[in-house]
Amino acid sequence: MLRDVHGPEPAAPRESLLYDPRLRGALYQAALLALIVVFAVAIVHNVAENLARNHITSGFGFLRDTAGFDISQTLIDYSSSTSTYARAFWVGLLNTLLVAGLGIVLATVLGLLVGVARLSGNWLVARTAGAYVTIVRNVPLLLHLLFWYNAVLKALPDFRNSLWLPGGGFLNNRGLFLPKPAFEGGAWPMVAAFAAGVVAAALWRTAAQRRLERTGREWPVALPMLAFVAVPPVIAALASGVGATWSFPQLGRFNVSGGAEVLPEFVALLVALSIYTAAFIAEVVRAGLMSVPVGQSEAAAALGLRRGQALRLVIIPQARRVIIPPLTNQYLNLTKNSTLAVAIGYPDLVQVFAGTVLNVTGQAVEVITITLAVYLVISLATSAAMNWYQARTALVQR
Amino acid sequence: MSGAAYVRREPAPRLAPPLTQVGALGWLRVNLFSSWLNTALTVVVLALLLWVLPPLVRFLFIDAVWSGSDRTACLATDGHEAGACWAFVRERLFYFIYGSYPVAERWRVDVFFALFAVSTGWLLWLDAPRRGLAAIVFFVALPVLSYVLLYGWPLIGLPVVDTSLWGGVLVTVVVTAVGIATSLPLGILLALGRRSEMPTVRFFSIAFIEFVRGVPLVTVLFMASVMLPLFVPPAWSPDKLIRALTGVMLFSAAYQAEVVRAGLEAIPRGQYEAARALGLGYWQMNALVVLPQALRITIPNIVNSVIALFKDTTLVFVAGIFDFLRTIEVARSDPKWATPVTSATGYAFAAIVYFVCCYGMARYADNVERRLARADRDGGRR
Numbered sequence: 157m158l159r160d161v162h163g164p165e166p167a168a169p170r171e172s173l174l175y176d177p178r179l180r181g182a183l184y185q186a187a188l189l190a191l192i193v194v195f196a197v198a199i200v201h202n203v204a205e206n207l208a209r210n211h212i213t214s215g216f217g218f219l220r221d222t223a224g225f226d227i228s229q230t231l232i233d234y235s236s237s238t239s240t241y242a243r244a245f246w247v248g249l250l251n252t253l254l255v256a257g258l259g260i261v262l263a264t265v266l267g268l269l270v271g272v273a274r275l276s277g278n279w280l281v282a283r284t285a286g287a288y289v290t291i292v293r294n295v296p297l298l299l300h301l302l303f304w305y306n307a308v309l310k311a312l313p314d315f316r317n318s319l320w321l322p323g324g325g326f327l328n329n330r331g332l333f334l335p336k337p338a339f340e341g342g343a344w345p346m347v348a349a350f351a352a353g354v355v356a357a358a359l360w361r362t363a364a365q366r367r368l369e370r371t372g373r374e375w376p377v378a379l380p381m382l383a384f385v386a387v388p389p390v391i392a393a394l395a396s397g398v399g400a401t402w403s404f405p406q407l408g409r410f411n412v413s414g415g416a417e418v419l420p421e422f423v424a425l426l427v428a429l430s431i432y433t434a435a436f437i438a439e440v441v442r443a444g445l446m447s448v449p450v451g452q453s454e455a456a457a458a459l460g461l462r463r464g465q466a467l468r469l470v471i472i473p474q475a476r477r478v479i480i481p482p483l484t485n486q487y488l489n490l491t492k493n494s495t496l497a498v499a500i501g502y503p504d505l506v507q508v509f510a511g512t513v514l515n516v517t518g519q520a521v522e523v524i525t526i527t528l529a530v531y532l533v534i535s536l537a538t539s540a541a542m543n544w545y546q547a548r549t550a551l552v553q554r
Numbered sequence: 555m556s557g558a559a560y561v562r563r564e565p566a567p568r569l570a571p572p573l574t575q576v577g578a579l580g581w582l583r584v585n586l587f588s589s590w591l592n593t594a595l596t597v598v599v600l601a602l603l604l605w606v607l608p609p610l611v612r613f614l615f616i617d618a619v620w621s622g623s624d625r626t627a628c629l630a631t632d633g634h635e636a637g638a639c640w641a642f643v644r645e646r647l648f649y650f651i652y653g654s655y656p657v658a659e660r661w662r663v664d665v666f667f668a669l670f671a672v673s674t675g676w677l678l679w680l681d682a683p684r685r686g687l688a689a690i691v692f693f694v695a696l697p698v699l700s701y702v703l704l705y706g707w708p709l710i711g712l713p714v715v716d717t718s719l720w721g722g723v724l725v726t727v728v729v730t731a732v733g734i735a736t737s738l739p740l741g742i743l744l745a746l747g748r749r750s751e752m753p754t755v756r757f758f759s760i761a762f763i764e765f766v767r768g769v770p771l772v773t774v775l776f777m778a779s780v781m782l783p784l785f786v787p788p789a790w791s792p793d794k795l796i797r798a799l800t801g802v803m804l805f806s807a808a809y810q811a812e813v814v815r816a817g818l819e820a821i822p823r824g825q826y827e828a829a830r831a832l833g834l835g836y837w838q839m840n841a842l843v844v845l846p847q848a849l850r851i852t853i854p855n856i857v858n859s860v861i862a863l864f865k866d867t868t869l870v871f872v873a874g875i876f877d878f879l880r881t882i883e884v885a886r887s888d889p890k891w892a893t894p895v896t897s898a899t900g901y902a903f904a905a906i907v908y909f910v911c912c913y914g915m916a917r918y919a920d921n922v923e924r925r926l927a928r929a930d931r932d933g934g935r936r
Contacts, residue, residue, distance in 0.1 A: 185754035192758065199785045206784045278592045279585035280599050294912035295905050296865035299879060303905075306886075307898040492770035498872060510776050520780040528769050528777065535768035 203521060210518070218517050219245070225512055227503045229419050241513055248508030249530065255425050255504065256491040262430035263490060264483075267437025274442050285438065292435035297493055300432050305424035305500045315412060324404045325415070332423055333405035336416035337393075349392035350385070357384035421502035425494065433490045440486060444479035445471065477549050484542050488535055505530060613637045613895075614902065620644075628893040639891070639899045646885045650903075653721015653876050662703050662712065663724050669696060669703075670731060678918065680925070693735050704728070717795040721876035725795075729802055729867045729877065734860055736803040741810025742849075746840060748815055759811070766808035771869050775801040779873040798873035806863050813859050817852035818844065851926060857919035861912050879904055 173179055207214055219242040226236045231250045234243055273285035292300075310329055313319065318328040325334040357380075364375040405415025448471050456466035497504035498511060506527060514523040574583055586596045617637025619628045621644070628639035643650075652660050673696050676688040704724075706714035720728070747759030766774065778801030783791050792800070821844055829839035849856075868879045876884065885891070886900040 181752050185752050188754055188758065202787055203784045206788060209788065276592075276595070277585070277588065278595050278599075281592075281595050284599050284603065290913065291909065294861075294909045294916065296868040296879070296908055298868040299901060299904055299908060302879070302883065303898075303901045307901050311894060311897065495770040495772035496869070498772060506770075506772055506776070510773060514780065520784060524773070524777050524781055527773055531770055531773060532765065532768045536764070539768075 207521075212518050214519070214521060216522055218519050218522070221517075223513070223516075225516065227508060228501075229422065229503055241517065244513060245505075245509050245526070248503060248505040251502070251508070252491070252494055252497075252504040252506075255422060255429070255497070255502070256494050259426055259429040259433065259490050259494065260487050262426065263433035263437055263486070266430060266434035267486075268441055270434060270438035271441025271445070274438060275445055289435045289438050292432060293439075297428065297432045298496055298499055301424060301428040301496055301499060304428050305421065309420040309424050315407060318407065324402075326405065326407075329420070330412070331420045332418040333412055334416045334418065335402045335404045336414075337402050345392040345396040346389045349388035353385045353388040356388075357381040360384060419502065421497070421500050424500055425497055425502050425504075428496075429490055429493060432493070433486055436486050436489070437483060440479055440482045443482075444475040447478045448474045477551075480549075481542055481546060484538060488538055491534060492531060613898070625891050625893050625896075628891070628895055628899075630894075636893070636895055638902055639893060639895050642885075642891045642893075642896055642899055643903045646881075646891075649722060649885060650878060650881050651723045653724060653881060654719045655715060655721070655724065656719065659706075659713070659715055662715075666700050666703050666724075667727070669699065670727060680922065693739065697732070697735055700728075700731075717793050720795065722881045723878050725870070725875055726864075726867050726878040728795075729799060729870055729875075730860070730864050732799050733802045733806050733863050733867070736799075737806035737810050737863075738856070740803065740807035742814050742845070744807060744811035745814035745818055748811065749818060763808045763811050766805055767812070771801075771805050771866055772872055774805045775869060775872040777801065778804075794874045798870045798875050801873065802863070802867070802870070805866075806859070809859050809862070810856070813852060813855045814848065816855065817848035820851055821848050854919040854923040854926070857915055857922070861915050861919075864912060864915070865908065878907070 220240055222237070223239050223241050223244045224236055225244075227234060227244065227247050229251055230247050231254060232243075232247060233239075234247050270285045270288055273281050274289065276282045276285070309331075312327060312329040315328040315330055318326040318333075320326045321334075323335065325332065327333070360375075360380055361377055364377050368374055403414045405417075406413050452470055452474065453466060456470040461469065494504055495506040498507045501507065510523055510527045514520055517523070571580075573579055587593045614637065617635070618640050619636055619638070620640050622628060622639075622641035623645070627641050628636050630636055648660075652663055655663055673688065673692045676682050677685065677692050682688065702710075702712065704715065704720070705717070706712040708714060744759050744763055747755045748763065750756050750759070775798060778797045779794065782797050782800060786792065825843055825847065826839065829843040834842065867877055870877050871880045871883075882900040882904050886897050
């Protein structure tokens with residue numbers, strides 16, 4: 157340092173405060189906040205003015221009013237003359253959950269099959285699965301849905317010329333009619349037996365795991381678990397008389413009586429959602445299985461594991477960590493895509509609530525807010541669960 | 555040695571491999587019939603294909619009706635079911651392309667299609683000259699020009715064509731194009747906001763992105779079509795197309811933001827630090843150093859989200875817009891063409907169009923991805 161230590165201190169560089177990054181940051185943030193506040197105030201003001209002009213009172217009180225419209229599929233008691241809008245909301249939400257839940261199961265089964273088929277050594281199987289994925293993914297879901305509804309289900313014969321299904325059901329352009337067991341003895345013994353079976357299956361699995369760790373010997377797991385879950389409800393049903401008598405659908409002169417009626421809208425939505433999402437799940441499964449290095453399969457084979465054992469004990473546990481997060485994402489997509497129900501009139505949450513209720517009451521702000529909140533809660537809860545799962549199963553790096 | 559009766563002095567000629575190991579037979583054996591399970595699978599899949607494909611080919615080509623002026627052409631003749639009614643598609647083709655756009659003004663749509671094709675091609679062709687200019691053309695000039703062209707400007711002799719008359723491929727292209735041109739810049743801002751050091755900016759970016767990604771597009775479009783008119787002063791009352799476009803833009807921006815964010819996160823810290831060390835400010839750093847690299851490696855993912863957006867444009871019917879699929883829906887329920895095969899024909903046509911477009915874009919994305927991977931391997935040469 158050549159500076160003369162006794163000389164005058166060099167003046168601090170004269171910088172404008174504007175160049176202080178912290179002050180600038182604060183200014184920018186204040187500006188953004190002010191902008192958002194102004195924006196929000198303007199919107200609230202406009203909404204209030206527009207509502208007042210149209211004589212709509214805001215608030216959630218309308219939920220207690222009588223709905224006065226019919227819904228074509230109700231899982232809980234609902235009648236147009238006595239039920240409230242809130243009840244209609246629950247009917248719609250349950251319909252959404254029903255189609256999404258069943259769709260997730262079907263799409264997962266089909267997607268797993270196709271995903272594994274794409275990696276098959278069989279040329280024809282792999283190519284067919286690849287073609288399925290390419291074709292299905294590159295056509296919009298709405299087109300799938302309209303095709304199944306208008307070109308397949310609505311083009312079925314009318315109910316006079318119904319297609320008979322094995323087992324006593326039939327299919328026509330009014331929907332799918334299936335035999336229904338009479339729940340005279342009540343469904344509770346079956347539900348209880350099912351719950352007991354699930355608990356027993358879980359206990360069996362834990363016991364088998366303990367035995368494996370202690371002695372190195374395996375017990376069969378999958379088949380006994382399936383038996384534990386499936387057998388008790390059947391026994392309970394036989395014992396309590398459920399299913400002893402079945403109500404079969406009958407073709408009348410103008411109508412169908414008896415049995416269980418499944419709406420064509422429901423069938424179309426379920427089929428379209430399952431087929432479409434299965435193509436995406438197949439890709440997820442394929443990517444997951446391919447993410448496990450070949451060395452793992454070879455090492456498993458070198459240890460003397462059979463192909464099935466290698467898959468179950470070595471490959472799948474590692475692939476699962478890669479597959480589960482995007483798989484959950486696909487489940488969420490399926491749930492959100494079930495809103496396409498509006499296109500064919502399946503009474504899901506959006507069709508019933510954001511469609512009919514909104515049109516009848518005109519409470520746009522409240523209805524849309526509730527609808528958005530439902531999907532947001534489902535999405536955020538699933539994301540939170542996924543983050544927890546990922547944190548739990550993350551590889552611990554040494 | 556001396557006692558040997560016969561000593562071979564030269565190697566025996568090589569035998570040809572067994573017939574079952576090479577050639578077509580060998581291929582079949584290895585690929586289709588390597589085990590009992592594989593043989594069974596092959597038979598099942600073959601049966602499935604034989605069950606699906608021949609009727610499909612017969613419907614689409616062999617039994618298809620190629621010309622005719624109304625439904626009678628496509629009805630079953632002497633008990634023989636007719637195939638696809640392409641005559642219906644041929645007659646309604648202009649409706650599928652232009653919607654109800656006035657016939658005399660349709661040249662404007664054609665010009666728009668040409669402009670759009672040229673500027674998109676310029677932007678997507680990686681070796682094209684002056685691609686920076688292409689971006690300006692696509693994101694600034696094209697929207698302005700298209701608006702004047704399609705909506706009209708009486709001052710220069712283009713009569714106004716109300717958006718309620720627009721339809722078909724025109725609307726699909728407009729929604730997709732406006733969707734990309736608005737959501738990408740917005741998405742970039744949101745991605746930068748999400749990675750910002752300022753807590754307020756970060757909070758609002760994350761809140762917006764997660765909110766939009768958590769709700770279905772149908773509800774966003776519902777919101778845009780019933781709540782947007784409430785949000786603005788009554789005098790503005792946006793028309794249906796604007797409402798749908800707003801919904802699509804906000805929805806797509808959240809997804810683009812996540813795509814861009816992934817690209818930003820792939821850029822090494824050293825690039826940011828080097829830009830800072832050179833004395834570049836925040837915007838200069840992003841515009842000149844970070845974004846050009848991040849966006850380049852993000853092109854495949856951006857194209858993939860454009861494919862998703864393109865498929866999602868079919869949902870704008872919720873806002874009362876007649877996109878390509880909606881025009882098919884309208885046309886297929888026209889009594890003039892009411893036959894048992896009209897719906898299937900319309901959907902087959904739509905499926906082919908959507909498939910060709912989406913598959914083409916997907917192949918483009920694959921190509922860019924392979925090219926980027928190659929560039930990476932060869933040490934950054936493009």
